[in-house]
Amino acid sequence: MKPILLLAAFTVSAAAYAQSDAPATDPSSAPDAAPQQEETPAPAPAPVAAPAAPAGPVKAPPPFTLGRTVSSKKGKSPYATDTQLGHPPVVYVIPMEGYMGIDISGLVYDRIIKDVKDKKPDLIVFRINSADGRMNDKYMEAVDSARKDDKIDPRRLASGITDYRDLAAKLHNELDTYPTVMYVQDARGISCVYALAWPYMFMAPDARIAGLDIVASLGGGNDVDIKAKMFSAWTGIGKGILELGGRPQELTDALIRPDRTLSADIDGRTTKWRSDTAGSWYVIDQSMEVSARFTAKSAEDTGLTDGIAVDIPDLLYLLGYPEYTLSDSGEKIFRDYNTAWRKVFVESKKWMQDFQEPMEQASDLGKRKQILEKMQKMFKQYPSLAKMWEWTRGLTDDQLKILIEQLTEQIRGNNQKKSGSGTGGKTGGKGGGKGPAGPMGPG
Structure with a gap:
């Protein structure tokens, strides 16, 4: 009988402790309170499977700022x-x-x-x-x-x-x-x-x-x-x-x-x-x-x-x-555009180095004009390229237009001179320097 008595005493003590710890306003703690019926809990919805969390420690909530x-x-x-x-x-x-x-x-x-x-x-x-x-x-x-x-x-x-x-x-x-x-x-x-x-x-x-x-x-x-x-x-x-x-x-x-x-x-x-x-x-x-x-x-x-x-x-x-x-499509659009014009920028510096080479013959005027026209085309296709040339070397689209017009006039003058229909202009033969563009800055 002793084990049963001890178990009963422990049960009473635990119940008394639980009652003493309940809030004073809890109606179930009142001596004459009617017994409360337990509500049947509503069935819980089926849990939604979440994606597997990445391995690693769980972060603490962000601090106040x-x-x-x-x-x-x-x-x-x-x-x-x-x-x-x-x-x-x-x-x-x-x-x-x-x-x-x-x-x-x-x-x-x-x-x-x-x-x-x-x-x-x-x-x-x-x-x-x-x-x-x-x-x-x-x-x-x-x-x-x-x-x-x-x-x-x-x-x-x-x-x-x-x-x-x-x-x-x-x-x-x-x-x-x-x-x-x-x-x-x-x-x-x-x-x-x-x-x-x-x-x-x-x-x-x-x-x-x-x-x-x-x-x-x-x-x-x-x-x-x-x-x-x-x-x-x-x-x-x-x-x-x-x-x-x-x-x-x-x-x-x-x-x-x-x-x-x-x-x-x-x-x-x-x-x-x-x-x-x-x-x-x-x-x-x-x-x-x-x-x-x-x-x-x-x-x-x-x-x-x-x-x-x-x-x-x-x-x-x-x-x-x-x-x-x-x-990541925004990152790709940004990266592709800037990679493309920067590649052209490297090539265009080589074009302008060729442009400034001394002319060997009058036909070199046509080659120079082609280089400038190619630069002008790239400036229109890539505004960032045009801005890079302007801000690092001072070359603008307006200057390209002027240089192309000057070369066109020189070529026309040479053609007229060859045909004997006019005096034309000087061709700027061998050793003609850097041409009408002048110094283009560091290449």
Whole structure:
């Protein structure tokens, strides 16, 4: 009998302990409460088989950041809690890589926009990795360095800012119906305007956003009034692109103008940018020589970025998408176009070297004309090629037209001289130098 008594005592003690731990408002704990009937649970739906998860440790939920809590952002939110898709999204990646105005150019994005509308993705990720070649923060030192290394002058890249404004407006107008996020792998120089032209933005751990003071350098000239007007015009265009991403004036001024400072206060969960160094939360820029610059860490601390992501899969996880389908057709369109024109660029440098060879006979004029006509054809087919020649060697399509006209006149003069119907012009025989094109710059 002792084992039975012990078991009964244990059962009573356990029941008493369970009752003492129940909430005071629980009606089942009242002495005179009627016994509650247990509800029969509804049959659970059959579980949907999920794709096998990749091997590896399960990540912790993303940490709190200021960027994720801003409720006043423009545009359609890319977060899973807002899209409410109910299925793994199709994610379309749009690259922005290489030189602004050359690799990142209007023609390739016309093709990508068309492809996006054909594919109808659930989410768009812009991926930017673009720098102007500067290894320091002062643009004039960078200009001198670019000249020595035969690279594109950073001011040349920045001079296309009206084209960048038009392209940014087109991308917004055509694609703002899709939830969109910008992923910054690096942005130095004029490319910063695109890094911040969309309200939802993540950065790679070693990414930077810096060097927009190059825009302020475009207001040249000796006349004080004209210089001031040009300065206002260029910086106004730059700030207009940044405002597409909902960036406030205090921030845009400090990013573009070297003579502006920047700090931040925190109001609840919102960053309040200040055009001074008296911010209680963070002082970003207290220099009067260079514009504001951000690392990924300082951008996250101040809420400029929604967070830091190692790569695009990590970015999608932070947005709340553990499963997704990547569409790589945008990457392919971008890569194929830029690979094609860069291949032609290498060939075209050889063509122009042949063009500048001394002429052996009058028939060489026709060969030179053919080279220029071939260059003109490639300029029309690949606007990026034309821009590369203009910005690195000063050769434009208008100059090609003039040179072709000059050669046509020389050929006509030679033909007239041969037929005896006119005096014609000189043929420029052996040792004729570099021809009507003159020096074409380094090959």
